[in-house]
Amino acid sequence: MEISNLTKKRIKEGLKENSRFDGRDLLEHREIEIETGISENAEGSARVKFGKTEVIVGVKLGLATPYPDSPDEGTLKTVMELLPLSSPEFEPGPPRIQAIEISRIIDRGIRESGFIDFKKLCIEEGEKVYEVYLDIFSINNDGNLLDAGFLGALAAFKDARMPEYDAEEEKIIYENKTDKTFPLTDIMPFNITFYKIGDNFIIDPVTEEEEASESRISLGLTEDKEKIKINSIQKGKEGTMTEEELSQMIDASVKKFKELKKEFDKKVK
Amino acid sequence: MAKIKRSDGREFDEPREMEAKVGIIDKADGSAMFRFGKTIAIASVFGPKIFHPQHKQDPSTGVLRCNYDLLTFSVPDRKRPGPSRRSHEVSKVTEWALAPVVNLEKYPNTVVDVHIKIIQANASTRCAGINAAALALANAGISMKELVSSVAVGKLDKDLVVDLTKEEEDFVEGEGATDIPFAFLSKSKEISLFQMDGKISPEELKETIKLGKEASEKVYEVQKNALKNIKE
Numbered sequence: 001m002e003i004s005n006l007t008k009k010r011i012k013e014g015l016k017e018n019s020r021f022d023g024r025d026l027l028e029h030r031e032i033e034i035e036t037g038i039s040e041n042a043e044g045s046a047r048v049k050f051g052k053t054e055v056i057v058g059v060k061l062g063l064a065t066p067y068p069d070s071p072d073e074g075t076l077k078t079v080m081e082l083l084p085l086s087s088p089e090f091e092p093g094p095p096r097i098q099a100i101e102i103s104r105i106i107d108r109g110i111r112e113s114g115f116i117d118f119k120k121l122c123i124e125e126g127e128k129v130y131e132v133y134l135d136i137f138s139i140n141n142d143g144n145l146l147d148a149g150f151l152g153a154l155a156a157f158k159d160a161r162m163p164e165y166d167a168e169e170e171k172i173i174y175e176n177k178t179d180k181t182f183p184l185t186d187i188m189p190f191n192i193t194f195y196k197i198g199d200n201f202i203i204d205p206v207t208e209e210e211e212a213s214e215s216r217i218s219l220g221l222t223e224d225k226e227k228i229k230i231n232s233i234q235k236g237k238e239g240t241m242t243e244e245e246l247s248q249m250i251d252a253s254v255k256k257f258k259e260l261k262k263e264f265d266k267k268v269k
Numbered sequence: 270m271a272k273i274k275r276s277d278g279r280e281f282d283e284p285r286e287m288e289a290k291v292g293i294i295d296k297a298d299g300s301a302m303f304r305f306g307k308t309i310a311i312a313s314v315f316g317p318k319i320f321h322p323q324h325k326q327d328p329s330t331g332v333l334r335c336n337y338d339l340l341t342f343s344v345p346d347r348k349r350p351g352p353s354r355r356s357h358e359v360s361k362v363t364e365w366a367l368a369p370v371v372n373l374e375k376y377p378n379t380v381v382d383v384h385i386k387i388i389q390a391n392a393s394t395r396c397a398g399i400n401a402a403a404l405a406l407a408n409a410g411i412s413m414k415e416l417v418s419s420v421a422v423g424k425l426d427k428d429l430v431v432d433l434t435k436e437e438e439d440f441v442e443g444e445g446a447t448d449i450p451f452a453f454l455s456k457s458k459e460i461s462l463f464q465m466d467g468k469i470s471p472e473e474l475k476e477t478i479k480l481g482k483e484a485s486e487k488v489y490e491v492q493k494n495a496l497k498n499i500k501e
Binding site: 215241242243 | 469
């Protein structure tokens, strides 16, 4: 969305006084809603809302031959679709760079964290493994689809149950869902994206703020035995950042990670 | 603690041998090659030229358009021709890494095309591509505030090292390998590219920024020399 220079200026001036259009603090998240099991034919599914922003996420399984460098591990394919129904900005057609970038950031954050136990998705080493399709769709874009999609992915994986596998026929019987949960570890990643507007940083922007930002940085974090690690990073947009600013954001991300994890654990059992 | 050297004999903070050449493609408005060890990138620049289709023109500024890709034979498993999702992303982050230094507002309604091809890949291809592209932009005589110098910093198990090779990138022992490509503006030292996948603590991450900054100085020296030694 092309917002006017006047709106940009007002956003910038507001941030200098620590104020945002919706009255939030600079590093305050909107209300988060998480609902799982929203589509029964998916192995796992979830709907996540950050304020008015809404995404739905589904996990499906397929069969594939493993990659030669990881013959005993399942594979993951992540696709984010920015549906035209969710924003006047999105148009039909093959995925554009915005959608590709979000898919890849989410894919990286989840893959690198060790959240999915890929070894347990192997059926026959070197021959047959499960292929995991993580599909994320925007339903309403009011900013921060990236972090919303990431959280939705976590919820959908938590919700997922393995379908029955017919070893003789070598196929998945999708109708017969078992009670077996999807193989996950305790290491759960969260993604926090900071947006730089003027000299200020905010999280969870609405579309106008997203549009007004000069640069952004996404940090994917995990906690393993009380130790915080960073697993994925992406700096986006044309603006630059200084070393000091990055250091500040790394520290802030650790704090936000803990808050987000607490909230997620409360909302998804 | 006695310092162990890396498999190719380099110090931890030592980038691979670098080479840069400016003006390698006669037909282009600007061109350059940049090499980190076995990784070779070439870049050519066309423009500023009138942006078609016309509705894409911006009367307030020119547009920088980068196109990065691997040549099919540059990697062990042949890369399928045509852009992949990966190359789309790398093209975009390359654009973002370079745009802050280009005075695009001086060229309204135009596009500056930057084409980057990797001839031989051995890790850090996007960094080599950005370094080559920065030189090609300068060679094309496009108004720039400063140069951009890009280098990757990584972590092998617990050691922070500069400019990983493919062999090091595939390291799996201990905490495995982490790769963090950076781009620094040459004078202001602001960061215009920052990506990562792997596993690293917040403290180590801050340390990598320092290492990257120092290594980018070395890249900058190589780039500067190349610009001074253009053969006509």
